[in-house]
Amino acid sequence: MHETSAAPAPAAQHHGPPTTFISKHVFSLDHKVIGLQYYGLALVAVFVGMVLSWLMRIHLGWTNAAIPGLQAISPNGAPGGVITPEYYLQLMTMHATLMVFFVLTTAPFAAFGNYFLPIQVGAEDMPFPHFNMMSFWTTLTAFCVLISAFFVSDGPPLSGWTAYAPLSAIGKVAGPGEGMGQVIWATAIGIFCIGQLLGALNFISTVLDMRCKGMTLSRLPITAWAWFITSCMGLTAFAVLMPACILLILDHVAGTSFFIPSGLVINDQLLPHSGGSTLLWQHLFWFFGHPEVYIAIVPGMGIVTHVLVTNMRRPMLSTKALLYSMWALAFLSYMVYGHHMFVSGMNPFSSLVFSFPTLMITIPSTIVVLLWIGSLYGSKLRINSASLFALGFVSMFVSGGVSGFFLAQPSLDIMLHATYFVVGHFHMVMGVAAMFGIFSGTYFWFPKMTGRMMNETLGKTHFWLTFVGTYCIFMPFHYLGMAGNVRRYASFTDDYLQRLIPLHQFITIAALFTGSVQLIFFYNLIYSRFRGPQASANPWEGTSLEWIMPSPPPWNNFGGKDPIVYHDADQYGVRTSTGADYIMQNSPESAVVVRDGD
Amino acid sequence: MATTLPPPKPDVGRPPERLEAGHNGNGGFGNLVPADGNLRALQEYSPPPSSSAIWVGIAAISMSFAAFTSALIVRQGSSTDWRHITLPSVLYLSTLLLILSSVTLEIARRRVAAFMSGQETRADVPKRWLYATLSLGVLFMVGQYLAWLQLRSQGLYLATNPNSSFFYLFTALHALHVLGGLAGLVRVTRKFGLSTLRRSTLNATSYYWHFMGVLWLYLFFLLWMKI
């Protein structure tokens, strides 16, 4: 019997049930709707980002390929359907910007976090629902502003998502898209930062102040901790990116020279700037940029842990060790950013200094991997789409992570900097791993969010083809890098690269294939939403608070009564009076753990 | 035999002095024993969310200004075109006004607390102090604008030289955040007038406003030292 509190829960920022279509589905204060809105945004962004990557890959494999229909979309960028070098770079810039900001930061953190964090701490909603709603609409505005760069005369910027100055700062003399396109990009990212700061505010306040009775910090589910850690990182990282974007915009529109030194000549014209520091942009950007990649992966670590624990029917060997490791990753992430700048021209001694914490960060990463693997031992692992993707995450994180051993060392970075080795590393350890975390979370939480189960056959097919497919795409990137294949090349004209083109072609085919496979997932989402079999409140026999509510949950989560929590979320593998092997967090029943020789 | 429960106490519309049982779903642990007998786990206390949220906001704003500060330091170090400028004299006055506004805000808070607890019966006393704070805040903004005018009259615009760039940048961004603070003060004054002001709202707004003062003192010092 689950107790709920005797009095109805008052709320600091209580809002009544939404009545109109607009207040229910458009301008909603409900964190669950906001979470779904973020998820929808991420879906759109990932689709666009994926199509951009297809265009890039086709061009890399077959430089003179005329892509049907592309000329109609972009007559300047692809005359006759053949992608120009500048258009390739523009596609690349937008691909990366969309993926990093609007998929990897949005889906695991903003989408799932908004939906499930208040539920998992036992709250009715976040403390500032208006700010929360604003954060989504701000993020959506940022997305629209970013996409608008495709429609200005010169197109989007071509300086990469890293937008290094002076290329990104001197205006359209630098190249197509570097005028208006770059300003639009910087504005969009600045707006995005504001959205994220508003979101982080809500997440942090939710964890600190909205926990229900009995939900001590030590009883928080690991996903709640992951979102909390991510918010703390987001708060400090995005607060540095925004100033950088402001300074960049000023260099463009106000004639300032924050990032542009004197004496630069383009097209035989001396540029009217002086005294700026090229490296300043890199320092500001990477101070944000490195925590950003942990912002992208830490929620995924939380989700995967949550899914694995539920499906292994046992807790992690040490949730505490996992948690401390995640904190260590967050903390260290601020100290390592210079490893993106080993050969940038900064003091070479600084490079050695930065490499030390970079090597050290391997330790908490290894701890989390060993904890995941070690917890599998002796477990009762259930295989379903969610747990398959969670296991795939572990494999991908290992694969992507070990290439970090190389890149952490400045001496090896001499060979590997700006090659496909780096591209393979971050795609695997951040891109694919985080995507697997998103997939795992989707298959796991879809029943709760919609009240229907996703199709398992489609889910497993999606997993198998994606798992093998992504390895086929990204493992070869490392080989290309070891052979010295420089990145961000629109095509390969150098002598030493010619023999690598067949490998690029293989990768392209794998990419097109794996991308198409995602249609299975998309179809599954839509079909199951309307025709999937009914889901119970707790189809996975989970312990955390999202499983005590009906599927889908009512607008006020717990029906106006706060739950009372007696346990942490790790009560699996226990002996109970009902014969179940788990105890939910809000059950007053005492836990009797059954292990090994019991 | 019929038993009747006493009717629930009406809400008198006063903000609670301290967190009472049931607010934000926390507190009221007296009747709850955790399954594992660890009573210490229940001691946690949940303050109103706005007080932690405002510190979160202050942290984020501080990080931004830290980033700008590092840009200033690097930019100054990397160039030979740094021309020191004298800070416009009006800034000394506007700084004083901003500090005064924090003082009046603190007085206002005490008066509001006195009013809420019934010691003070006239609503216009705290209101007066709130208005004083608002006026001083607005005067500060006017002072900033005058400072820009003073610089312009010397021929120093945004892109004239790096010092002026940073001067305008820092003062404009600070003024933007002060604008937010002013909006918060207006909201507090209105809510007080309508008797819907919560202590947590007043506290959060006050912390933010004081932070604007502290931030300005830091920026003023930075500009004075570096620019």
Add this chain to the structure above:
Amino acid sequence: MAKLLAVTIIVIAILSAIPVVMNTWKAPADISTHGHLIDNQMSDTMVEAGVSFLAAQILLAIFIWQFSSPRTDGKVKTFPGGAKGLVIAAIVLVGVEVLALGAFGSKAWAQVYFTPPGVDAMPIQVQAGQFAFYFRYPGPDGKFGPLHPEMINEGNQNLFGLDPEHDVDSRDDIVTAEMAIPVNKEIHLLMHAKDVSHSFYVPALRIHQDFVPGLDLSLHFTATQIGKYEIVCSQLCGLGHYNMRAYLEVMSPQDFDDWQKKQAAAQ
């Protein structure tokens, strides 16, 4: 299905390792004096990374295989040693491993960056601009004339912005589109960026350094094998980035003198 996953993981791990072990796609052969330090470091790291990679994937696969069949005994077992053992293993083993890598790797780095060029290293200036590298030799006087960026005029082939009329030292400077160097001679490369960031990457020489506008950086190296190699730009610099390259010709001293004379005559 779990068993299939286990097998797949192991197959993928082994297939991934094969091209590395077989050196199918490898870096160009090393032609530098310091490159062997980098190459040794690379192999050591490859062994450690490879072992970690294979061990983790295989262990993951084994546990998936072993612990996923539905079992009815209802008891969950704990990994021997529990979390403590694993955490200590991670800290100690990985800690030692990465510290070792860091310590040994810094030697290669120091060789490139912390040693000054020798006194008789040959100075050559390289200027990177959208989208070509140009080189300048000091000529018989051994001195580089000053640069005047405002005088750069590609139409007139004044690529560096030299003013031979007023600067004596510029008169004998030799400007070329390709870089030739004598074999076994230390070169002191002075790097100058004309417009945006670029990078100087010669895989065979095991050197890599960004050009930073506003900063004058330098590198030094010695080539040990005659041949023609490619210098490629590796820092995104605009639409021509993919095509920005120059050839490095390492020649015998005699051939180099001939080349230099020919270039000087063509100025």
